[in-house]
Amino acid sequence: MTSPTHAQPSADLLEAIESELAIYPHRRVPRDLRRRHLLELATRLFSERGFDAASMDELAQRAGVSKPVIYDQFGSKEGLLLAAIDALGSELNAAVIQAVEGRTDPEDLLRAGSLAFFRFVGEQRATWSMAFGAVRSLDDTARPAAEKIAEIRARQDGLVTGVIFAAAQELGKEPDQLEVGALTRGLNGLYEGLVEWWESHPDVDPEQLTDWVVALILPGLTAVAEAS
Known part of the structure; x- marks a missing residue:
């Protein structure tokens, strides 16, 4: 697998x-x-x-x-595999929530959450590769594993959505729900893509990845909030 x-x-x-x-x-x-x-x-x-x-x-x-x-x-x-994936998702979610707790500034939220994500994945890189690699399997075991991965993505979607809404609230705006949903899924795809790229560039540290993400995403988040 x-x-x-x-x-x-x-x-x-x-x-x-x-x-x-x-x-x-x-x-x-x-x-x-x-x-x-x-x-x-x-x-x-x-x-x-x-x-x-x-x-x-x-x-x-x-x-x-x-x-x-x-x-x-x-x-x-297979039950062990599902439990391992479930634990990975819970720990990741807790790490990001702890990092952003009490923050309201959009850039601060984005930076803290992104850094927590990349640090967690960096520390659990083997487990992350194992969990997401399970989904790429074509056998029957991959189906419940894929459902667990979908749960992880849904949790992360919720956190990214929170950052977008926080940016809008700072500007006194109400963002469009449909647009926020689409952007959230796209942004989390970016994070997963960077993690995959990171596997072949292990010398890059979480701080550098975070700087790149903030520079790329923050202007767009601000634009979405301002346009609402």
Whole structure:
């Protein structure tokens, strides 16, 4: 489904989870903690091997559990993939919301949100490639994965829409809903396209990408708001 990549998600989360697990050396591990551990390990495994090549045997070995424990939590290997994509979307959404919270200036909103997006993707590049690569698969597994990716895009659409409306409100205008919807989808396509381009230009940092996006998008957002 996806090709392996050598980039790794941040080690901090796994270390934190395993520190919690150490509290239960001879006791039953809480279900939620076990689930988080398996999900983090699975995300890393899918990123390293690619979804098709990753095996539940290896995941069970890394987690120190039997395969039935994994299937009890997620139902199937595909269920693990969907959970990983869902977690990616939730974490991305939270990162961008936190970055723009309390900001009202259109440029400030755009810059903070864009930088949060690119920093998150940069830190989770392997996971991002794994998740979006799943959609390009032609097998049946891609259908529910595509639905999860659509949910991520819908959340991001909502955030971009908020930036456009904030720009309009700063100018005392009421933007056209149809125009905002079209521009929102186009802008998020731009972000995804830049991430794909970024894979072959890894020396470019999130700050540079953000500068380019702000320079390109801000005049257009202002024009839309002023024309309303």
